[in-house]
Structure formats: structure tokens, C-alpha cells
Amino acid sequence: xxxxxxxxxxxxxxxxxxxxxxxxxxxxxxxxxxxxxxxxxxxxxxxxxxxxxxxxxxxxxxxxxxxxxxxxxxxxxxxxxxxxxxxxxxxxxxxxxxxxxxxxxxxxxxxxxxxxxxxxxxxxxxxxxxxxxxxxxxxxxxxxxxxxxxxxxxxxxxxxxxxxxxxxxxxxxxxxxxxxxxxxxxxxxxxxxxxxxxxxxxxxxxxxxxxxxxxxxxxxxxxxxxxxxxxxxxxxxxxxxxxxxxxxxxxxxxxxxxxxxxxxxxxxxxxxxxxxxxxxxxxxxxxxxxxxxxxxxxxxxxxxxxxxxxxxxxxxxxxx
Numbered sequence: 001x002x003x004x005x006x007x008x009x010x011x012x013x014x015x016x017x018x019x020x021x022x023x024x025x026x027x028x029x030x031x032x033x034x035x036x037x038x039x040x041x042x043x044x045x046x047x048x049x050x051x052x053x054x055x056x057x058x059x060x061x062x063x064x065x066x067x068x069x070x071x072x073x074x075x076x077x078x079x080x081x082x083x084x085x086x087x088x089x090x091x092x093x094x095x096x097x098x099x100x101x102x103x104x105x106x107x108x109x110x111x112x113x114x115x116x117x118x119x120x121x122x123x124x125x126x127x128x129x130x131x132x133x134x135x136x137x138x139x140x141x142x143x144x145x146x147x148x149x150x151x152x153x154x155x156x157x158x159x160x161x162x163x164x165x166x167x168x169x170x171x172x173x174x175x176x177x178x179x180x181x182x183x184x185x186x187x188x189x190x191x192x193x194x195x196x197x198x199x200x201x202x203x204x205x206x207x208x209x210x211x212x213x214x215x216x217x218x219x220x221x222x223x224x225x226x227x228x229x230x231x232x233x234x235x236x237x238x239x240x241x242x243x244x245x246x247x248x249x250x251x252x253x254x255x256x257x258x259x260x261x262x263x264x265x266x267x268x269x270x271x272x273x274x275x276x277x278x279x280x281x282x283x284x285x286x287x288x289x290x291x292x293x294x295x296x297x298x299x300x301x302x303x304x305x306x307x308x309x310x311x312x313x314x315x316x317x318x319x320x
Contacts (some may be wrong), residue, residue: 001124001125001127001166001167002121002124002125002167002169002170002171003015003060003120003121003124003132003164003165003166003169003170004164004165004167004168004169004170004317005162005163005164005169005318005319005320006064006065006066006067006131006163006164006165006314006320007062007063007064007066007067007162007163007320008061008064008160008162008163008285008286008289008290009056009057009058009059009060009061009062009064009160009162009281009286010051010057010060010098010158010159010161010279010283010286010287011053011056011057011060011158011159011160011269012043012156012157012158012273012283012284012304013020013041013043013044013045013046013053013140014043014046014048015044015045015046016041016042016043016044017041017042017043017044018040018041019033019034019039019040019153019243019309020236021039022149022152022153024150025108025139025146025147025152026146026147026148026149027149027154027212028153029280030273032149034048034155035057036245036247036249036263037101037153037154037246037247037248037249037270038248038249038268038270038271039153039154039156039270039271039274040239040271040272041272041274042155042156042157042274043156043157043158043273043274044141044156044157045082045139045141045142045157047137048157049083049094049137049139050079050081050082050083050089050137050139050159051083051092051093053090053137053138053139053157053158053159054077054089054092054093054135054136054137054161054194054220054277055092055096055097056094056157057094057120057135057137057158057159057161057279057282057286058075058096058097058133058135058159058161059097059200059267060161060286061063061133061135061154061161061162061163061250062133062163062284063287064163064290065163067131067163067165067215069097069098069099069137069283070098070099070100071131072099072106072131073098073101073102073123073128073129073130073131073132074100074101074102074103074120074123074128074129074133074135074250075091075093075094075101075103075104075132075133075134075135075216076089076090076103076104076105076106076116076132076133076135077089077103077106077113077134077135077136077137077278078106078107078108078113078115078116078117078134078135078136078278079105079107079112079136079137079138079141079277079278080107080112080138080143080168080186080277081137081138081139081140081143081277082105082137083111083139084214088103088104088105089105089106089135089137090103090105090135091103093133093135093137095309097320101172104117105187105191108177108278108306108308108312109184109277109278109307109308109310110158110244110246110275110278110280110304110305110306110307110308110310110312111166111175111244111278111282111304111305111306111308112136112277112278112280112304113136113160113175113272113278113279113282113302113304113311114160114175114281114302114303114304114312114313114314115175115312116134116136117134117162117164117170117173117302117314118175118312119172120132120134120164121173124164124166124240129167129276130165130198130273131163131164131165132163132164132165133160133161133162133163133164134161134162135159135160135162135282136159136160136161136277136281136282137159137191137279138157138158138159138277138278138279138281139157139203140155140156140157140230140275140276141156141157141201142277143155143204143205144204144205144222145202145205146160147203148204150207150216151204151206151207153209154246154247154274154275155205155274155275155277156273156274156275156276157265157274157276158251158273158276159276159282159283160186160276160279160280160281160282160283160284160285160286161282161286162282162285162286162313164298165185167319168315169316170231170245170314170319171231171233171299171314171316172226172227172230172314172315173227173229173278173312173313173315174223174227174230174312174313174314175310175311176219176223176310176311176312177308177309178215178302178308178309178310179245179309179311180309181228182206182208183207183211183212183215183306183309184205184207184208184306184308184309185201185206185214185307186203186204186205186206186258186307187201187202187203187204187206188203189201189203191245191298197215197268201202207247210280212246213247213249213250215305215309215311216244216246216247216250216252216254216305216306216311217253217257219309219311220243220244220250220251220254220305220311220313221254221258221306222310223303223305223312223313223315224241224258224261224301224303225258226253226309226313227301227313227314227315228315230266231315233299233315234259234260235258235260235261236261236262237299238261238265238299238300238301239293239294239295239298239300240256240265240288240294240300240301241261241264241265241266241267241269241301241302241303242267242281242284242285242288242300242301242303243267243270243281243302243303243304244266244275244278244280244281244303244305244306245269245270245273245274245275245276245281245284246265246270246275246305246306247270248268248270248271249264251266251268251270254266254303258289267288267293268284268294269283269284269287277306278304278306280304281302281304283298285300285302289320294318294320296318296319296320297316297318297319298317298318299315299316299317299318300316300317300318301313301314301315301316302314302315302316
């Protein structure tokens, strides 16, 4: 017993920041951003909190699944930008929904949604749950140095969610972590102690672009091939790949190295929403599902990579 996806939901803030607007804030251009990253515009929070994003995505997923909040047995949230350290995003979403179940957050940066799915699969395998909400919400705009074109052009805010039920549609998974903060890091302010003697860095996204590119492409290709082999499914059978929307060049290079999957099956929305960290995959999954792209029996492959350094991939059979 694993699970099946009963419903999906997503939510983006109303405010849109275009590349032309960024040109007036930092030394960059629309041409540079599109060529190197692939983002045309991104959504950013103005009055919305991370909880607002996550709760609305969760409500839409519950509505799509035809499941009431009180039916949930567990809520797992993935985020690196929760409004508070405690309570976490999962508990705040629970409060907004009026659910009554255990809740917890996980922090695996961009692959967080996929790690959360794998954690949920364990609860289903033990027969401990019947319905689970997995929600990823990120307010990356609050973690950026808006004077650094290497990072501020990439990210956006948003949330995505999925409601899971009993079933056997979670076919295989692959999780990896290569610990260290030398390539991607977001320091945290822990500066209340009068006894701490080290200088604390600014809490902003730091990223070594070339090293990130190499890691991401390699992790994406190996993860996809691994989950296909584990499930005994051929690349030609995959209906869609939902890749982490980190960078157009990363996705393009990965699909070039995976000729067994038709390139048009790698879905992208990075041009419109940017990189929303762990919310990236559920947002795109929801867009594709609501657009009528999937039919029952389709093989859907999800792949993600990011800080940690961590990566993940999984193969799901669509059952809706």
C-alpha cells in the first residue's frame, strides 16, 4: 500500500514583477535573464504571508479531491520560509483549515515536496493514515538580496498542495543528500545570545551558479533513470515530467541527456512563476492536472534538486 493523488491545488500572490521592472532595480536585462534563467515574470508577496499561500493552495486541493479538512489524518508541509520557526507551516495551515490531525514541517529546500511525498508513503504503508495533505509554501522574496542579479532574478513566491488517499499509485522514489553549505546556503539569524562571539552573516540566498548547474543536471538525470528502472517503466511510457523549475538551461540539458523521454514531455512554467523552491513541483503539477493534461493510467515523473545539497525523483501513476 502506498497512495494515490486525490486532488491538487496551488496559489500565487497577485503582485507580478517583470524583468523590465528588475532592470530598474539591479544591473540586468530581460535578454540576460531569459537567456541564462528563462524567467519572464514572477509573483511576489506584498500583503500575503507564507501561511496565506499554503492555506489557500491546501483549500483548493481539498476541494479538488472532494475531501473535508476534518477527514485529514496528517498534514506535512515543506518549506524553507515559514512565517515562524514555531509553529510551523503545517500547524498554521491546519489551524486555518479547521483540521484536527498531527502536523509537521520538513526542510529539504527545493526537493521538499518530493521528500514529503516519500514520508507520507511510509505512513500509508503502515496503515496509519487514510488521507494526507502535503503542502509546500514558499515566500522566497523575503530571503533574497534584491541587489544581487545572480539570485533575485530567479525566484518567486507561491504554494502548491496535494491530497493523498489510499492506493498503489506511488511506484518508486529516489532520495539523495550531499551535505554542505559551500554551494547553496541561506544563513539564519540566531543573534539573541549575548554570549555568542562569531559574526553572523546576512540571512539571504547564497548560490554558486556553475556548481549548482552541474549538480542539478547530474542529479536530475540519474534520479529519473533510477525511478524508471525501479518501477520497470520505460521512458517512452512517461506522459509528463514535472521538473523543478530552477533554470531553463538545467531542464533543457537534462532532457537532452534523456532522449528516451520526448523533450515536449518535460513541462515548464518557469517563464511565468520563476523558481518557487519546494512549491515548484506541486504548482506545476496542479496547473497540468487542471489543464486536462493527464488521464487515468498515465505515468507522471517528478524530479527536484536544490540546497542541502539534496535531490529527489519519484514516479506516480495518475488515477483521477
